[in-house]
Amino acid sequence: MIEVKNNRIYFHNMNKRDIIPVDFQCVSAYLCPHCKKVLAAYYAGKIVDLEPFMEEPALKYHYTLGTSNGGQYLLLDDHNHKKGCPGWEVVSLSARSITYSIDVWARRYEVGPENLQKLCEMIAASKVPGFDIVQDICGADDLIVLYNEHAFTNLNNPDFRESCARRENLAAYIDWVVSGDHSKPFEPPIKPKTSEPVDVPEGDLPSLADIKAREQSSKEVFGDVIYVYTRAQAIEDGVLVDVTQTAKEAGIVYPTAVTQALWDGYIVPPESLKGIQDMDGRLWDVLTMFSFNARAMKKANIDVAESQKDTKQTLYFKTIFQMPSKVGYPKMETVDLKAVCGPGDNAEPVLTIMLADEN
Numbered sequence: 001m002i003e004v005k006n007n008r009i010y011f012h013n014m015n016k017r018d019i020i021p022v023d024f025q026c027v028s029a030y031l032c033p034h035c036k037k038v039l040a041a042y043y044a045g046k047i048v049d050l051e052p053f054m055e056e057p058a059l060k061y062h063y064t065l066g067t068s069n070g071g072q073y074l075l076l077d078d079h080n081h082k083k084g085c086p087g088w089e090v091v092s093l094s095a096r097s098i099t100y101s102i103d104v105w106a107r108r109y110e111v112g113p114e115n116l117q118k119l120c121e122m123i124a125a126s127k128v129p130g131f132d133i134v135q136d137i138c139g140a141d142d143l144i145v146l147y148n149e150h151a152f153t154n155l156n157n158p159d160f161r162e163s164c165a166r167r168e169n170l171a172a173y174i175d176w177v178v179s180g181d182h183s184k185p186f187e188p189p190i191k192p193k194t195s196e197p198v199d200v201p202e203g204d205l206p207s208l209a210d211i212k213a214r215e216q217s218s219k220e221v222f223g224d225v226i227y228v229y230t231r232a233q234a235i236e237d238g239v240l241v242d243v244t245q246t247a248k249e250a251g252i253v254y255p256t257a258v259t260q261a262l263w264d265g266y267i268v269p270p271e272s273l274k275g276i277q278d279m280d281g282r283l284w285d286v287l288t289m290f291s292f293n294a295r296a297m298k299k300a301n302i303d304v305a306e307s308q309k310d311t312k313q314t315l316y317f318k319t320i321f322q323m324p325s326k327v328g329y330p331k332m333e334t335v336d337l338k339a340v341c342g343p344g345d346n347a348e349p350v351l352t353i354m355l356a357d358e359n
């Protein structure tokens, strides 16, 4: 299990005494007040292989691990947390403080800005069921907010119909909540007539047969060209970016390149984060996450069979990037990546890292 106490993070297994516990200095950590699990932590140390420390082999909940700005972080996967701790979800791990969190929440549930200020004040005073404040127990960072839709929309135990009406009319429901007068039942507003559905003229859409024919002809035209297009040429053209030198430092022995989409989309820091984040750090995060996953796979004994050595091998992994967000506060975006290891121009093994949906 993972525990945070006195600004240290502990990884240990209560059931297996032969597994040596490890601990590191913890910079920031949030614990769920309901299930007591670590929702997120940032610590000084190394990425820990969590498997030996999980009491349940089925891994009822799951963490994403990564490196960022010289430290390590772990994040509990929201979706799994919902299962383990019914109804409670983290509004946002990156938009901290009540104001930023409620801003994110309101956008997600398409609630207008009216009354949000008052709602924030009430949440700060712990007067709104369904919204919980979680402080950073290391005291380094701002608080995060947990949301439970069921708890929020069932204030004063309404009947089922009213609770549904509240969920469907959240903006009006917030009016009612912040008014403070809950003696009258919540009345949903009368809905305006929905507008006519827009007709799409059939003639403008290509038929399935057309699309198939087009795909077929482009295959014929480009098929051979792609086949003879060498990796060296792709690097020269900027379609691939050679990162072999940095990869070596991260312990990767093969020549390594990343695709332009990954390079431009994530490794080059977005304009608003320049000066805060650098390219080397973001590339380093990708390479160390690959390295960590490749080692974990090797440990699990998924070794390349001798007969498959000349075919392509794909490893999927995730990396978290700090990205700008509309609320003006950087958000952490988990990006699915894959690494393809295959024969290079001279049949040597080479590694290409790209977005998971790239070919």
Ligand SMILES: [Zn+2]
Pocket: 032, 033, 034, 035, 036, 037, 081, 084, 085, 088
């Ligand atoms: Zn929980």
